[in-house]
Amino acid sequence: MVCFTISQFFVLLLLLFAMTLHKGICGANTKLSCNGKDRSALLLFKHGVKDGSHKLSSWSNGEDCCAWKGVQCDNMTGRVTRLDLNQQYLEGEINLSLLQIEFLTYLDLSLNGFTGLTLPPILNQSLVTPSNNLSNLVYLDLSFNEDLHLDNLQWLSQLSSLKCLNLSEINLENETNWLQTMAMMHPSLLELRLASCHLVDMSPLVKFVNFTSLVTLDLSGNYFDSELPYWLFNISSDISHIDLSFNNLQGQVPKSLLNLRNLKSLRLVNNELIGPIPAWLGEHEHLQTLALSENLFNGSFPSSLGNLSSLIELAVSSNFLSGNVTSTIGQLFNLRALFIGGSLSGVLSVKHFSKLFNLESLVLNSAFSFDIDPQWIPPFQLHEISLRNTNLGPTFPQWIYTQRTLEVLDTSYSGLSSIDADKFWSFVAKIRVINLSFNAIRADLSNVTLNSENVILACNNFTGSLPRISTNVFFLNLANNSLSGPISPFLCHKLSRENTLGYLDVSYNFFTGVIPNCWENWRGLTFLYIDNNKLGGEIPPSIGLLDEIIEMDFHKNNLSGKFSLDLSNLKSLVFINLGENNFSGVVPKKMPESMQVMILRSNKFSGKPG
Known part of the structure; x- marks a missing residue:
């Protein structure tokens, strides 16, 4: 134990007070403004930038450049070390005067709209007389400036400290020596990204x-x-x-x-x-991602892939593969995403999924059949299920109902004909995207409320009237079913808040009655297809309120009367089909500038389009 006398205690307090005071006084003088050379280089860069969104409004001579948007300085020296202007809607020229900022190590100008690049004189000169000390830059990202064309990358040779380079989505089609340039000039590179560069x-x-x-x-x-x-x-x-x-x-x-x-x-x-998927891939013991989809591989699915215990993602597909999938994939306990497609077939059992405890995405888009006990409870909770093109049916499987975290469900083209309506619709109401298209499901939708953001129920045998939808629904496709009755209860139903529906397809059904005059509730629609039904009457004037509409199709109904809608107000309209109806009167003459296709055949119009 350490003991102090009272006098020693007071002396200690005085010393601590003095140290604190000294620190405070010194601290008041340690805040440094940014270096003048750094500021000049930044302002020279700004001079070439088109900043329509005023993202660089803080960049002015009267401000400390260490406080400018995207700029970061060293607290001790006040020198600029980082410039991050990712996705700031900037355009114009990138002036690489920035590379003259002596202590700049990180530069990110990605996801903007730059169209040109200017080299400062010293950098141009260094291409003739190379120097290894022009820049301390370690990280450079100019990616996703899609209109930026670079014909020469030799200036990168002066960035001798560079470890991470990303030029993805920049046009490099005229740089024929890119590989030699990258390799000979940057042996210290750790990360090189040149995706979609037209190489x-x-x-x-x-x-x-x-x-x-x-x-x-x-x-x-x-x-x-x-x-x-x-x-x-x-x-x-x-x-x-x-x-x-x-x-x-x-x-x-x-x-x-x-x-x-x-x-x-x-x-x-x-x-x-081409060729078989190599069995020796199973020897890559550290492999976490193996993505081989959409190739021309033939032969069978190698059982050795089940040895890759580190795998987190496995994607294999080809239209020339044959046979079943080995049950050894059920041992890949680290797997989070499994994608198998193409021409594989055979029977999948519980063994194929037995230890997939971490699986989040299951995509099996091939002609698999399933031998799974209806009472089976999977070891995983999925975010995505796609069983497209499988032989899943005829009944919707019980095990899918155990998945409480689903966001995407695709069972299209899977031979389904039967669902437990009471259970099914309440289950999918919590799922963001559902696709049941191209099955033979027969169920009445009259008392169903759809809640998913994207709903595709096309090409089934759904009957009854149109379902109700919540304001969450953005995409709704009910085409090619056996729905009937009027469409007015659906369209004229007052929603509790503004709907978000942008796509509506109810074509190829048996709807009757008229097109109601209540389109003011659907102003966000961009695509509308109500063709191939038995609708009569005229086109109502409130259709003209759809000022975001791009395509409209009314063909092959029993619509009649004069077409008096002023299409010129629909500024985004590109396509309209009025064919195979009974419209009369003068051909519509007022067109928006956006219009590309108007189909009027098999009506009773007179005159010619304006």
Whole structure:
């Protein structure tokens, strides 16, 4: 125990007070304003920017630039270290005078509308006389400036500290030496993202590229149209993420991919890869994402994929695969997303799902049948179920009712003909997106209230009148059913608050009566299809209140009378079909500038369109 006398205690208090006072006085003088050179470089950048949304209104000479929007300074030195202007609706030129900010390490100008890039004189000169000390920049993101074209990337060679580079969605089609530029000038890069850059040359015959430190490589969405390149398999031993999706890549997946022992994510979606899915992929023990969908693979589903216990996402599909899916996938206890599609078939049982405790998304879009006990309770709670094109029916399965966290349910083209109406409609009312289309479900919708944001019930045998909808419903497709009666109770029903319906398709049913004059309740509609019914009467004037409408289709009904609607007020209208009715009078002459297609055939109109 440490003891103090009273006098010692007071001395200690005085010392503490003095230290606090000194700290306060010194602290008052440590707040530094930003460096003048940094401010000048920032203002030079601003001079080339078109800022229609006034996002840079704080950037003025009278303000400390460390307080400007997007600018971050070092607390001790006052020097600018970060500039983040992501998604600020900026346009114009990117003046790379920013690279002369000596201590700038982070620059993000992504998701804007820049169309040009200007190099400062010192950077242009350095391309002739290289310097390794022009910038301390570590992170550079210019991605998603979609109208920005860069013909030369050599200026990047001066950013010798750069570790993360993202130029995705920038047009680089004229930069034919991009690979050599990236590799020779940036051996220290950890992350390189050049997705959807219009690149065409992947240099497939090059054996080695100097990406000695690379961890992430994203070259998806380009136009390589070649085989997988040799250099890819001699890349950094630390590489863990590779995305080559949407590239028209051809040939087989070579076994040299096993050289990349630390690979965690491999995405080869939407290419033209052939041959069997390699069984040796099961040796990639660190793999967390394996996405091989939409290729031309043939043969069977390899059972070795069930060895990938680290997998979080597995996506496999091809129209040339055959046979069943191995039950070993039921052992992938870390799996969160499973997507299997194409031409696989066979019977799925509880074994295929036995240990998928963490599964959140289940997408099985192939001709599978199910041998599952109706009382089965799955080990997972899903956010998404898509069983499109399966042989799920005839009865909607009981196990789906156990899923309390569902946001998306797609059982289209799945052979369903029977639902437990009392149970089913209350269950799906909590689901954001439901798609039951192209089945043979027979149920009366007259007393149903739909609540989902997107509802697709087309091409079934639903009967009765139109259902009620809540104000949550945005997309409603009830086409090709056996619904009947008038549509006025649906359209003229007063909702408790403004509805959000933007898409309505009730075509190819048996509706009768007239089109009611209460469209003021549906001003948000952009697509309206009520064709191929038995509706009569005239087009009501309140249709003219649909000022956001893009397409309208009334064809093949029994509509009649003069078409007196002033279409010129519908400023967004592109398409209207009035064909195969009994309209008379003069052909409509007033058109909005947006109009592209008007179909009037098989009516009694006179005259010609204006």
